[in-house]
Amino acid sequence: MSDAELRRTPLNARHRALGARMVAFGGWDMPVQYSGILDEHRIVREAAGLFDVSHMGQVWLRGPEAVAASEWLVTCPVASLKPGRVRYGMLCNERGGVVDDVTVYRIAEDVIMICVNAANIEKDYRWIVRHAGDATVTNESDATGQLALQGPEAAAILARHCDPDPTDFKRFRLFEAKVAGVPSLISRTGYTGSDGFEIYLPAGETETVFDTLLEAGAQPAGLGARDTLRLEAALPLYGHELDEDTTPLEAGLERFVKLEAGGFLGAETLQAQAAAGVERRLVGFVLDDRGVARAEHVLTAKGREIGRVTSGAPSPTLGKSIGLGYVPADFASPGTQIEVQIRTRSVAAHVVDIPFVTKAGGPSGG
Numbered sequence: 001m002s003d004a005e006l007r008r009t010p011l012n013a014r015h016r017a018l019g020a021r022m023v024a025f026g027g028w029d030m031p032v033q034y035s036g037i038l039d040e041h042r043i044v045r046e047a048a049g050l051f052d053v054s055h056m057g058q059v060w061l062r063g064p065e066a067v068a069a070s071e072w073l074v075t076c077p078v079a080s081l082k083p084g085r086v087r088y089g090m091l092c093n094e095r096g097g098v099v100d101d102v103t104v105y106r107i108a109e110d111v112i113m114i115c116v117n118a119a120n121i122e123k124d125y126r127w128i129v130r131h132a133g134d135a136t137v138t139n140e141s142d143a144t145g146q147l148a149l150q151g152p153e154a155a156a157i158l159a160r161h162c163d164p165d166p167t168d169f170k171r172f173r174l175f176e177a178k179v180a181g182v183p184s185l186i187s188r189t190g191y192t193g194s195d196g197f198e199i200y201l202p203a204g205e206t207e208t209v210f211d212t213l214l215e216a217g218a219q220p221a222g223l224g225a226r227d228t229l230r231l232e233a234a235l236p237l238y239g240h241e242l243d244e245d246t247t248p249l250e251a252g253l254e255r256f257v258k259l260e261a262g263g264f265l266g267a268e269t270l271q272a273q274a275a276a277g278v279e280r281r282l283v284g285f286v287l288d289d290r291g292v293a294r295a296e297h298v299l300t301a302k303g304r305e306i307g308r309v310t311s312g313a314p315s316p317t318l319g320k321s322i323g324l325g326y327v328p329a330d331f332a333s334p335g336t337q338i339e340v341q342i343r344t345r346s347v348a349a350h351v352v353d354i355p356f357v358t359k360a361g362g363p364s365g366g
Contacts, residue, residue, distance in 0.1 A: 009054035026119035031222040040225035048151035049221030057121035057141040069135035092266030097244040145206030150196030180212035193233025234354035284354035293323035
C-alpha cells in the first residue's frame, strides 16, 4: 500500500509537527515513536504517555434487541453489564476462532458500543450486521477520535481538564465527561499494563484534547512503546496471538468466555474443546542468552520444532528479551526449557508465568 493510500487519523499533521517517525500500520499512517521507544515506554511506566488510537473502530448497537444481539456476538456476558460498565471479550466464528478481540461498553440500557481493532473495522462491522438480528447497527469509526492516556500520573493529568474529576473512577468503568470543554466518553481502561484512560470524542475535536493533555504534562507515545508495553503485560495482539484459526481457550483467555452459559457464536465448539482439553497453549518465555525473539521465529525443544513465536521484544522493564508463542500443552508449564531459533543460532529460553510485568491494567474487570 502506497503512502497515498494509507488512512490518516485527525492527528496526522500534529504527529509530523512533533517530529514523530511515521509507519504504515493496519492500513493507517501512524506514529511509531517520538523521543524513542525506550523513553516512551519508561514514561508510561513511571509518569504518563498519550497515544493516538483514533485508528481503532467503534460499532454501535441500539434498540430493544441490542443487548441480546451483543450476547450472541461476544464471548463475555453483556446482559449483566450495567450501564457505565465495560468488559473485554471476543467475536468468535462458528469454529470458535477469534474474529476479533473487542471491548464492550454498555452506554445505556439499549445502547452498546463495541471497540474493534483498526485493521478489522470493515470485517467486524459486516460480521456484526450479519449476526445482530433486529438491533440497529452503525459504524461510527470515522466520526470518532480516540486517545489513550496511560501511566501512574494519568489520573492527575486528566483531572486538570476533566469534569467530572476522574480520579476515583474504578477500572473498567465508563463515564460521560468534558475534557478541555469537549464532550467525551471516558473509560478507565488501556492496553499497556499501566493505569490509565481511553477517551472517545468527536473526531474534529481530537487535536484540541490532545494538545491540552500534552500541555498538562503527558508525553506523546507511539506504536513502538505501545507494543513493548502490551507485551510485558502479555496482552494479545490480533493477527499475532489471535486469529480466526485460534480459540480463546488456546490463548489462555477462558476467563473472558461465558462457557457454562453458552448462547454465543462458537459456544458449542469451545465447550467441547474445554471438555477435551486444548492441544496447544499460548505461553510466555524469557531468553536465557543474548538475542531477540521475533514473530515467526521457530521454537524447538528436545530436538524438534514445537511452535513459533507470535510476538517478541526486549523488555525495557525487565532488561531481558521476552516473547509469546504457541506450544503443545505438554511444553506449557513454567520452567520448561525451550529454544528460539534466531537466524543460525539456537538460543536457550524457558517458559514463565505471564504477565511478565504485573501492574494495574490488562483485559480484566467488569
